[in-house]
Amino acid sequence: MSGRAHFARTVLGLGVALAAGSALLFGAPAQSGEPQPLALTTAWxxxxxxxxxxxxxDGGEYSPGLFLDARTSIGTAQSPDxxxxxxxxxxxxxxxxxLRKVAAEHRAPFAGLTASGDTLVWVESLRGRQQLWSAGLNGSRPARMITADVGAMRFYDSQNDLxxxxxxxxxxxSGSxxxxxxxxxxxxxxxxTVRREKGSWGLSAWxxxxxxQTSGRGATTLRNLATGQSVPVPAARRTVTACSPAWCQLVSINEDGYSRIELAHPDGSARRKVIEGDVGTVITDVAVLDRFQVLARITKQSExxxxxxxxxxxLSNRRTVLISPDANNISYRDGVLWWSTGDQSSFVRNSLDLRTV
Known part of the structure; x- marks a missing residue:
């Protein structure tokens, strides 16, 4: 799911409509009295x-799917021919x-890129079938298929899809x-190995x-797959909840009809308002690195x-930082945030390693 689609899902999932990728809500500017965000260079x-x-x-198009740091990325590159x-x-x-190449007839063949240490893992989609592949990042291990027994994989554009x-x-x-x-x-x-659970679940931090995952109200329960422990999470009428093990994001409509985004721990403690207005979340993951909530605001320029x-x-100091005044195609994985600036004919992808803040 793209950043724009996730923004739409968050805002429209508040009882107005529940379909991801639908039209955005436009209207009021930021709520009066809110402090102006700090410039990125000032804050960090x-x-x-x-x-x-x-x-x-060579003129071929390149699309990153994972950043190892702010300047090193892994992605899909078209061959010159x-x-x-x-x-x-x-x-x-x-x-x-x-690392790997396939015929160009396979559209978006590489997805779900995930790295740990020297190991890169991804999902490869060829001829309508998905396979799990891996390779060594330092060149010590060539690409090879791990398994084709992947089931009906669920991807939520989260760093925890794999x-x-x-x-x-x-x-x-998806199960039966x-x-x-x-x-x-x-x-x-x-x-x-396969373990089945009733309901629509997705992985979070292991x-x-x-x-x-498919509910209009969002999450109700965190579950530890190692111990079986279940933790109920905050829920309220006309509120969409999404959680990590450390923080829950609660999105609702304020009395003026605009979005209100709050954060709280899964037990409901430390609840605080983050922002109000023509705002939404643009990535799936909540409070990444247990510290940063990624947001977007619609402005007159946006229209x-x-x-x-x-x-x-x-979250460490309750300050809001302006990352870019004009961003598109916003993504996040494993500590690095990246986004595009420019238009469809000419654009640059910018990256920020939040682990270095």
Whole structure:
């Protein structure tokens, strides 16, 4: 799901409509009395940042799917002749190292990129079938298929769609009826284990899972897959809830008819208002690194460009930071936030390593 689609899902899921990717709500400016956000360079002068052109030196298009740091990314690159799509590592100097390539007839063949240590794991989609693949990031291990027994994988555009933990890869898939399958396989390959739970679940920070993935009201329960512990999370009428093990995001409509975003711990403690107005969340994951809530605001300029004002609320000091006044295609994985600036004909992807703040 794109950043724009997730913004729409958050705002429209408040009882107005529940379909992701629908039209946005426009209207009031930021609520009066709210402090102006700090500039990125003022708030975090030492944060590592980078930029990635949308085209390679050979003219092929490049689309990152994961950043290892602010300047090193892994993504899909088109070959100069347009016949193949390559999964490559692109370093800060523009150098490329190919991990895997497939015929260009397969649209978006590489997804769910996840790294841990020297291991990269991804889902490869070819001829309508999905497979789980891995490779060594330092070139020590070539790309190889781990398993094709992946089930009906569920992707929520979350950094936890695939999780590497305890020497295994974990993911969620649709089961029969109203069931979720929690699947896992050793990184070395072998038999896939399957555990079934009633309801619509997705993985969170391991070993936690969160329910309500297809519910208009969002989450109601966190569950520890290792111990079986279940934790009810805050819920209220006309509120959409999403949670990590550390924080829950509660989105509602205020008395003026605009979005109100709050955060609280799963037990309901430390609840605070984050922002109000023409605002929404643009990534699936809540309070990333247990500290940063990624947000977007619709402005008058947004109505002309289709882009959004990209903001981050810092839970450590309750300050809001302006990341970009005109951002699009916002994504986040494993500590790095990236977004596009420009238009469809000419744009640059910008990155911010939140681990360096």
């Amino acid at each position: 002068p030492n944060a590592q940042r980078g930029s990635v052109p949308s085209k390679l030196p 347009g016949k193949t799509l390559r999964l490559v590592i692109r370093d800060g100097d523009g150098g490329l190292r190919e 999780v590497i933990a305890d020497g295994k890869v974990h993911w969620a898939a 009826g109203d069931q979720t399958e929690f699947r896992s396989v050793a990184l070395a390959g072998g038999t896939v 070993p936690w899972a969160i329910d309500g 002309l460009t289709g882009n959004q004002q990209l903001l981050i609320y810092d």
